[in-house]
Amino acid sequence: MDTVDFELSVNGERHAVRAEPRKLLTDVLREDCRLTGTHVGCEHGVCGACTVLVDGRPARACLLYAVQMRGHEITTIEAIAKDGVLSPLQQALHEVHGLQCGFCTAGIVMTFEAYLKENPRPTEEEIRDVLSGNLCRCTGYQNIVEAVLKVVHA
Amino acid sequence: MPKTRFTQIGRAIPRREDRRLLTGNGRYVDDIEIPGALHACFVRSPHPHARIVRIDAKAALAMPGVAAVLTGADLAQWTTPLRVAPPIEGLHPVEMTTLPVDKVRFHGDPVACVIARDRYLAEDAAERVEVEYAPLPAVANADQALAEGTALVDESLPSNLVSEQRFSTGDVFARRREAHRVVESAFSQHRQTHLPIETRGCAALWDEGREHLTLHIGSQVPHPLRTQLAARMRLSESQVTISSLDVGGGFGQKIALYREELTVAAASRHLRRPVRWREDRMENLLAASHAREELCRTRAAVTDDGRLLGLELEILEDFGAYCFYPANYLARVVAMILTGPYKVSDYAFVVRVVLTNKCGSGPMRAPMSITSWVMEGTMDAIARELKLDPLEVRRRNMVAAAELPYTMPTGEVIADITPRETLEAAVTRVEYAQFRERQAAARREGRYLGLGLCSVVESTTYGSRFYKAAGIPGSGHEAAWVRIEPSGAVNASLGLGASGQGYETAFSQVVGEGLGVDPASVRIHLGNTDVAPYGMGSRGARGGTAGGATLFLCARDANEKMLAIAAKLLGFDSSEGLRMVEGKVVREVLGERIDTGISFAQLARTAYLDPTALPAGMAPGLDFSRTYDPPPMTYSNAAHVCEVELDVETGAVRILRYVVAEDCGTVLSPVVVEGQQHGAVAMGLSGALLEHMLYDEAAQNITGSLADYLVATATDLPRFEILPMHTPSRGNPVGTKGMAEGGVMGAIGAISNAVNDALAPFGVVAERQPLSPDYLRSLLRGKTP
Known part of the structure; x- marks a missing residue:
């Protein structure tokens, strides 16, 4: 071709x-x-x-x-970490163990970097709803939800 | 285990591997740049069972950029077949070629491999490979496999029954005769797959000058993989390097040497070019590895107050078309450990494994996953038939602390576990008695709540003595090295294969503990067989127990030598009373710590650069290696409680609450352990509710996409409540017991028991998974509470 x-x-x-x-x-x-x-x-x-x-x-x-x-x-x-400093979401994922094998992580970070700009105060239910578009086989999602909540309540 | 309290082991330190993974700087197989690499694409059978009549690759080879089309005949010249023939009574030896030569055995079986300039072209060319098949009758399920006159999946065998083992102890027939009641139950688990988000893939580089093969691959078991690959390529183990950096999930799928990987390696040597392959998701679903398809039946002889007198188990497993593992290996473990925390001395089992025209099966996170569902479902069945409280039935049969160590009827010994303590903690947490009141009130309103209990005794770590007793070649030992460099930097390694378990974090804590230094100064090197020592890899939740202990012992060896050097420098006769604390040598005198002024880095410098200052006879350097063989089997335990609401109109199950009380011994990293608990429970629930690898009656796989093979998302799963109840094991130098698979076992059982509790007013019992809305509706149809 x-x-x-x-x-x-x-x-x-x-x-x-x-x-x-x-x-x-x-x-x-x-x-x-x-x-x-x-x-x-x-x-x-x-x-x-x-x-x-x-x-x-x-x-x-x-x-x-x-x-x-x-x-x-x-x-x-x-492009998400700036000058070697993790974004608040990346930092929160690190602090609350929101990733394991890390393969799905980039997609989740990108999804929520955009979502949180438009919706800075989502509920847990809303976070889970948005997260349901990303599959993670390792974490059971709980600590990813925790990480987003941590950013929301920061 | 040592009496001193740990200061590094058990600390909640965020993971050290996170940063690279969060910023897109991980190195998974497909991220490794290999200039000039060709791409492989496999031509796969559309038939579940067919003779290969002819393969015509002319049109594909005529396409510019296509380097080769390889078939089973080619690979048979360059590689040796896999023979699985351990000396186990009742297990037939089997053999498979690298690619099929005469016939295909399942929908998705690879028949040819196209090697081309890029992946797009390789896929185009694969479409142009013409394969003529002569279809054969297909064996679509276990019943067909055993039917008279059925087709043979493996024509070298007398029948499709590839393995059958029986065991009996005591007299289960006598127990049946004297029983108040004989309670029969069935448990049908469905075919599932591991579904790592990173599919399989590899990149092979043959160095013609050095006659050396490097295989980049995501592997849980780098060294055993190297042994296999070298043997099947007719190379020596010194001619092969396996490199496994970041791995996007394994869950048991990345243990075997698959035929595709061997083909890619052989192609690289044949073409003298690097060759790489990444399967797509459909290939991963159809043709990587499946798991779990088994039917279990129990027969429990019980007294009128629900005490177990005797227990019988039958397992029939559908193993698919090929055996990458001894066919009895998974199901037999279920039978060996079925009774878990319950006391019974009269026990018998029969385990039968059949071949069918489906993708081959293998271990998937908790290969013995069905165990706790079967045992705890049996407990519930006893309670149901005798109209007893299910919690009370468990209490009456469960081994108490004073009765440990307890020998199961199969001879397996459980010690240092806490089934009663965890069960009581979990039911207290959910307010069991109040739940029954809420449940009754809800039923009056037409709402159906259910509570499921599931105690888990998880076999985590196999020692070499277990393998020997089971007749399976292999060992359960692990290997580690620790090197302190002249600057005081610490490198360490062990033979495990990480795929998300946070080894770099947990094991730096173990080394830090053993050496008396900050874990941040320790770097763990994993996955490269030229660097790591020969260990048995990551499988069966052995990492923390076998790996942690080995590394700790190795670090203690290093610590001992360093303190001996410190004693010499201080002019002491012995190192008694000296300790390394946070990188400084201190003297403990009458409970007080006195700084000696000697640092870890100074000792390292001395060991390498000033050997004449060392104690007489001591060799220079700080280079330590160690192996450790754990006890035959290590067990941990947990109690799971799940509360659900069943919508009887739609059959939908909603999880309202999920509690786990777990005892996995000394925790190396609480961060990692909690993550593993979440992940394991999630995988169990996802499998029990949603996942289903479906074949139609003609053995065509009809779940080739993620729109068909459903897996739990964030809205399907609850918030997990974890009660850590860890008590150290006395059988392990660090006190760990292992974990990470039991969560699957508990979830499968707890959710089933909860759904059956909700179904109870309708007089029906779910004996199958997945607990899908259509299945539950089929049970409820025409039934009234």
Whole structure:
């Protein structure tokens, strides 16, 4: 299949990409932009591990073609800690043991970084509802919920 | 275990591995950049059972960028088959080739491997590989497997019954005759899969000049995997390196050397190119490894007040098409430990395992997961039939502290466990008596609450003597090394394979404890077989018990040598009274600590750079290694209580409350232990309520996506209430007993018992899982309270 050349803006940096139009955003981020923090868990939009922000809103990178992202700003997990300082949510996940194997974690961080901006005071029920879009096989979710609550009540 | 109180072990320190994982800097298999790597994609059988007539790869090979299409015949030249033939009575030896040569045995069985420039192209080319099949009758379930004249899944066997073991002690027939009642129960657990969020994958690099293979892979057992891989590639163990950095969940799925991984490694050597593979989610669901499909029946002979006189167990397990493990291995453990905390001396079991045309089974977090459901469900059945309180029936049969150590009828010995204490704590916490009042009041309003009790005795850590007695090759020992470098930096390693258990945190606390230094100065190196010592890896909840003890003993060896050096420098004859505390040597005189002015770093420097200052005859350096073989079996225990509300109109189950009182001995890291408790209970509940690997009557897998294979989300699970009731084990140098699988065992039993308690007014009993709305509605249809 023929490749196309396009520019991708990721974490404020421009990347010149040459890829087949069918190449998924997950694969372009990981292989072409060398940002491997975005993980691939199911490739059919269920597990949420690949969640990134597109113009500030959470999206499943496995359901997008990279070429569709021309003119949009992508944010990945690599941009969340600033100058080596964890975001309040990352810090809370660390403090209350909200991650184990860590494979789903980036997707969860991205989901809630966006959600908490628009909804800074969610209830536990609302947090669980939002979190239900991300699968975690290790934690039973409780400490992820705790971490979000910790940020909410900070 | 030592009398002194621990200062580092047991501290609640946040995890040291978090930072890299939170910032996207973890290194999972697929994150490792390998320039020039080719990508593998497997062609898989659409048939559950068929002869392979012909494989035509011409069209695929003609595609630019396709490097090779490999078949079973190719792999048979380059690799040796897997033979599983431990000398166990009643177990048939079996063998499998690296890829099937003559026939496929399940929907998803790999028949060819395409190697191409990138994954997209490899997938395209896989579509162009033409495989002609001659379908055979498929064996879709255990009943069919045992039927007369049925097809043979493995044609080298006389029947599909691959394993059968019987055991009897005492006289269960006599107990039946003298019993007030014989209570029969059935428990049907359904096929499930591990579902790590990171699927399987690997990257193989063959170095032609050095004749050395490096395999990057997420593995729970790096060294045993190396042994397997080397043997099957006809290489020496010195020619293979396994590297497993971050692993996105294992749960038992990342133990075996799978056929795909061996194929990728062989392809790399054949093509002299790096080759990598990451399966997609459908492959993971269809073809990685399944678990848990078994039917258990019990027959309990009881007195009129509910005391157990005799117990009989039958297990029939559907093991799928291939044996990556001895087929009896999982079910037999269930039979061995079934009676758990209950006193009974007359016991018999028969364990039968059959092959079917489904994905092969293996251990999944709590390979013996059904055990507690079967035993505690039997307790509930006794209570139901005799119209007794289920808690009272348990109290009447449960072993008391004064009766420990207690020998189970199978010869298994339980000691240092607290089943009564945890059960009483859990029922007190949920206010058991008040619950019964609330339940009665709710029933009057047409609401159906249920409470389920489940005591767990978890077999955590197998010692080599257990393996020997079971006839299974292998050992339960673990290995560790500790090296203090000239600067005083501490490196340590052991043969476990981390997949989220926080080893870098918990084991730095163990080393810190043993050495008398801050755990922050200790770095734990895991997963690389050139670095780590040969250990048995992570499986069966053995990490904390076997690994923790080994590492602690090794660190104590180091501590002893360092204090001997300190004594010499201080001009003392012996190191008696000297201790390392927070990196400083202190002298304890009449209960008082006196700083000697000698630091940990100074001793390290001396050991390496000033050997003439060492005590006479002492070798330079601070390099220690140690192995430790735990007792034949270590048990921990817990009591689970689950409260549910059943919507009898829809069959939906809502969990209102979940309490666990657990005793896993000395806790290395309370942070990690609590996380493991949550995760294990969640996996148990998810499996009991939602997950179901479904095959249709023609043995086609119809759960190939996460829209079909349902797993619990944050809205399905409750808030867990954990009561830590840890008492140290005397059989372990650190006092740990192990944990992390018992949560699954307890959850499966507690939720089932709770649902049956809610169903009680309707006179029906759920004997199957998952406890799905349609199943529960099918029980309730036409029934009135």
